[in-house]
Amino acid sequence: HEYVVHAAAALPIQVAKKSIYSVNIDGTRNVLEACLHHKVKRVIFISSTAVYGVPKHLPEMETSPLYPIGFYGESKVAGEKLCLEYAKKGLSMNIFRPKTFLGTERLGVFELWFEAIFKGRRVYILGKGNNKYQLLAVTDLVDAIEKALFTKVDGEIFNVGAKDFGTWREDLGAVISYDKSKSRITSLPTFPSQLILGVLEKLHLSPIAAWHYKTMPVDSYVSIEKAEQLLDWHPKKSNQELLLESYLWYKKNRREVKNRIGNTHRVGWNFKVLNWVSKF
Structure with missing residues (x-):
């Protein structure tokens, strides 16, 4: 157990504060304590850009103020604080704040769009869709993690996202x-849609959490200069490349995905009420 990558997390779609806090805070504390006890060489903690909340300063920097949205964002801030506490105890670690990352077998909310494209139906977006939104390829995240595991750089927080978006x-x-x-892209009015999605979220009828619908209609991107400079990390895939790669995988494996309903990013989500929207 020389190296540990702590990527386990309860997602925003799991809604319940107790569940999210239990996994993301208590679980993180347990992992860090075990790593310290077993003298692990290096820990990588996967946080989230959800800690920034709705972007206020673009690009978001690692030093930007934190305004987390919902229990998930709050739990990730708490997880980071725990990591820094254990770093003071001598545990070597680096922290990543990745943008929404996407790849084969990791679909999440993108399944709704991919299914609409597959069937030639409208692709609904919040707002006009003219806002820049940075994503990240899973393969680029893995590359960043590998570099952060075996570098002399220690105790740092890094933003990671696509270079081209x-x-x-x-x-x-x-x-x-x-x-x-x-398919054609169809805009939904932002404020009314956010109100409706908020109600559906509270009724557990939609997997689209506040973190999604509050940031989706606005510019959202982070600076990756720190990771580029200190880790010599350079993302290879653009937004368009990673979206297309993920869509083609979905198209090929669509039937299997639809048989794996659940609440992780590796299975198709149950969209319940939202399913009717894509039929128009």
Whole structure:
């Protein structure tokens, strides 16, 4: 047990504060305590850009103020604080704040869009879709983790995201065009949609959490300069490349995905009430 990557987390869609805090705070404390006891060489903690909340200063820097949204964001801030406490006790570690990361077998909320594109239906987005939204390829995250495990750099927090990213309209539009789908991107009014999604979230009828619907319609991206400079990490995939790669995987494995309903990013989510929207 020389190296530990702590990536386990209860997601925003699991809603209940007790569940999220138990896994993301108490669970993190247990992992860190065990690592300290067993004298692990290096720990990597996967946090989230959810700690920043709705972006107020762009690009978000590692030193930007934290305004977490919901229990998930709050739990990630608490997890980071625990990591820094254990670093003071002598535990070697680095922390990552990744943007929403996507790849084969990791779909999450993107399944809703991919299914709409597959069937040639409308692709609904909050707002006009002209806002820039940075994503991250799972493969690029893995590369960053590997570099952070075996570097002399210690006790640092790093933002990680794609270097090349556009607006929702540009990036989703590229997938639609490549697939020659009949889908068209359709804007939903931001404020009314957020109110409705808020109600559905509270009724446990939608997997789209506050973190999603509050940040989706605004510019959201982070600076990755620190990781580039200190870790010599350079993301290889753009938003469009990682979205297309993920969509093509979904298209090939669609039937299997739909049979694996659950509440992790590796299975198809049960969209319940939201399913009717994609039929228009």
